[in-house]
Amino acid sequence: MAKEFAVRPVIFPSSTGNPNVPQHSRHPGAASAPPFQPPRPTAPGPANPSIPFMSFDVGAASASSSFSAPVFASVSTGGGGHFSVPGSFEDEPPLLEELGINTRQIWRKTLSILNPFRVKPDLHEDADLSGPFLFLMAFGLFQLLAGKFHFGIILGWVTVAALFLYVVFNMLAGRNGNLDLYRCLSLVGYCMLPMVILSAASLFVPHGGVLIFSMAAVFVLWSTRVCTGLLVELASGGDEHRGLIAYACCLVYLLFSLLIIF
Amino acid sequence: MYNNLGNQAGPTGMQGPTGNPQPSPFGNAFYGAGSGLIRGGLGAYGERFLGSSSEFMQSNISKYFSNPQYYFQVNDQYVRNKLKVILFPFLHRGHWTRITEPVGGRLSYKPPIFDINAPDLYIPFMAFATYIILAGFSFGLEGKFTPEALSIQFTRGLAGWFMQVLLLKGLLYSLGGVEAPLLDMVAYGGYTFTGLSLTMLARLCWSSSYYVVMVSTSFLMGVFLLKTMKRVLFTEMRSYEKHSSRQHYLLLFMVIAQFPLFWWLGKIRAG
Numbered sequence: 139m140a141k142e143f144a145v146r147p148v149i150f151p152s153s154t155g156n157p158n159v160p161q162h163s164r165h166p167g168a169a170s171a172p173p174f175q176p177p178r179p180t181a182p183g184p185a186n187p188s189i190p191f192m193s194f195d196v197g198a199a200s201a202s203s204s205f206s207a208p209v210f211a212s213v214s215t216g217g218g219g220h221f222s223v224p225g226s227f228e229d230e231p232p233l234l235e236e237l238g239i240n241t242r243q244i245w246r247k248t249l250s251i252l253n254p255f256r257v258k259p260d261l262h263e264d265a266d267l268s269g270p271f272l273f274l275m276a277f278g279l280f281q282l283l284a285g286k287f288h289f290g291i292i293l294g295w296v297t298v299a300a301l302f303l304y305v306v307f308n309m310l311a312g313r314n315g316n317l318d319l320y321r322c323l324s325l326v327g328y329c330m331l332p333m334v335i336l337s338a339a340s341l342f343v344p345h346g347g348v349l350i351f352s353m354a355a356v357f358v359l360w361s362t363r364v365c366t367g368l369l370v371e372l373a374s375g376g377d378e379h380r381g382l383i384a385y386a387c388c389l390v391y392l393l394f395s396l397l398i399i400f
Numbered sequence: 401m402y403n404n405l406g407n408q409a410g411p412t413g414m415q416g417p418t419g420n421p422q423p424s425p426f427g428n429a430f431y432g433a434g435s436g437l438i439r440g441g442l443g444a445y446g447e448r449f450l451g452s453s454s455e456f457m458q459s460n461i462s463k464y465f466s467n468p469q470y471y472f473q474v475n476d477q478y479v480r481n482k483l484k485v486i487l488f489p490f491l492h493r494g495h496w497t498r499i500t501e502p503v504g505g506r507l508s509y510k511p512p513i514f515d516i517n518a519p520d521l522y523i524p525f526m527a528f529a530t531y532i533i534l535a536g537f538s539f540g541l542e543g544k545f546t547p548e549a550l551s552i553q554f555t556r557g558l559a560g561w562f563m564q565v566l567l568l569k570g571l572l573y574s575l576g577g578v579e580a581p582l583l584d585m586v587a588y589g590g591y592t593f594t595g596l597s598l599t600m601l602a603r604l605c606w607s608s609s610y611y612v613v614m615v616s617t618s619f620l621m622g623v624f625l626l627k628t629m630k631r632v633l634f635t636e637m638r639s640y641e642k643h644s645s646r647q648h649y650l651l652l653f654m655v656i657a658q659f660p661l662f663w664w665l666g667k668i669r670a671g
Contacts, residue, residue: 309521
């Protein structure tokens with residue numbers, strides 16, 4: 139790899155056939171160095187020096203694997219890379235892509251939760267928090283419509299619940315438990331969907347009657363079943379403790395149903 | 401399922417050669433059993449913390465916390481049977497002693513899967529959470545539910561657990577410095593929440609049964625604790641101090657103290 143200076147010279151887009159592409163899509167062995175390349179220590183890890191650390195391309199850094207490919211594809215065509223200088227605003231990746239919010243994937247995951255009898259764990263392989271965030275906002279909104287201002291409480295309780303499930307699952311699974319907190323939070327958040335539906339439905343149901351209790355029971359069981367199924371499929375070590383984990387999930391969703399019913 | 405970790409640093413104070421807990425087996429435990437939790441929790445810093453300060457952790461943590469993973473080696477059948485033992489200790493036909501096995505030259509207890517008398521931490525945690533949720537339902541049915549009230553009940557439950565552990569530890573301490581791991585006492589203390597949850601459930605179903613159920617469950621919990629602590633003391637104490645009257649009075653005090661504790665924990669007071 140050629141010696142690098144501390145500050146790269148600024149090269150504006152000119153007639154040279156080598157546009158200012160961001161670092162990671164630079165063709166290997168390119169003659170002209172890209173602008174604004176931060177000083178980099180000797181390339182760690184992969185031998186390919188043309189993949190420095192991502193400083194500008196936020197989309198690829200946080201994207202799930204499902205759409206990092208299009209980012210690479212669009213850039214490697216060399217058509218007009220994305221710059222960081224103003225004047226090339228239209229060439230930046232779309233905001234949602236940059237933020238790592240894949241709406242198509244969120245929608246697919248949401249639809250998969252709707253069926254409590256068939257659990258599709260492959261959709262939930264890559265955890266993300268934007269779906270849960272949407273669900274929790276919707277939950278808070280429905281509670282607000284019912285006159286209860288519970289946003290902060292929902293946030294706090296979801297965190298505590300995810301932590302609780304994380305500890306219980308990993309302790310039960312023992313040596314080969316590999317659930318991590320991010321995925322746990324993502325799963326708990328996605329399986330909140332039945333609770334969101336319950337809170338919407340509870341707006342129209344008389345308060346304190348038998349109907350709301352029975353509906354809550356059904357929805358809690360739905361949530362529990364989906365959550366247990368996903369947890370057991372996605373993280374190893376949980377299959378022989380299905381009942382124990384199911385009870386823990388049931389407790390978590392019962393807690394949220396308390397917020398809705400009362 | 402039972403990973404023989406080769407250390408079981410938990411049950412110290414056994415009769416026989418105890419010595420110091422050897423550092424390397426305990427280090428094994430941290431890297432092996434709890435490693436899933438610790439690896440996930442510490443993330444990138446795991447190597448720094450665990451690697452450089454492992455000696456510090458080994459020497460200090462092992463004094464206070466036995467390997468927590470031992471207490472979670474449970475399965476469905478164990479949980480069912482243990483619940484039966486806790487709630488109806490009179491029906492337990494067998495003996496109350498824990499099964500030991502020689503492991504790596506030291507005697508250690510078998511994990512809960514193999515031994516109905518071993519304490520575990522899964523049931524206490526679940527029972528505590530059940531108690532909180534049932535308290536929430538009780539609040540709600542009286543119309544006094546707010547999330548803050550639930551948090552207050554949570555804190556009260558934690559305080560009750562702590563007092564129970566203090567009681568048990570105090571009992572052991574005053575009877576001659578018996579060595580028993582702290583997590584064992586935490587587990588025994590947490591079993592009270594099973595009886596308590598049953599009481600709250602009974603109150604939800606039929607409110608006039610509350611006092612009857614509460615008195616009976618606190619009495620049964622007292623019996624359970626009595627038998628357990630007697631066994632713990634019996635195995636740990638020196639022979640000439642067994643069957644002293646002081647021991648009997650303290651155990652009786654422990655049983656009687658269950659009643660006010662249950663009453664206090666069962667009181668649903670909207671804060």
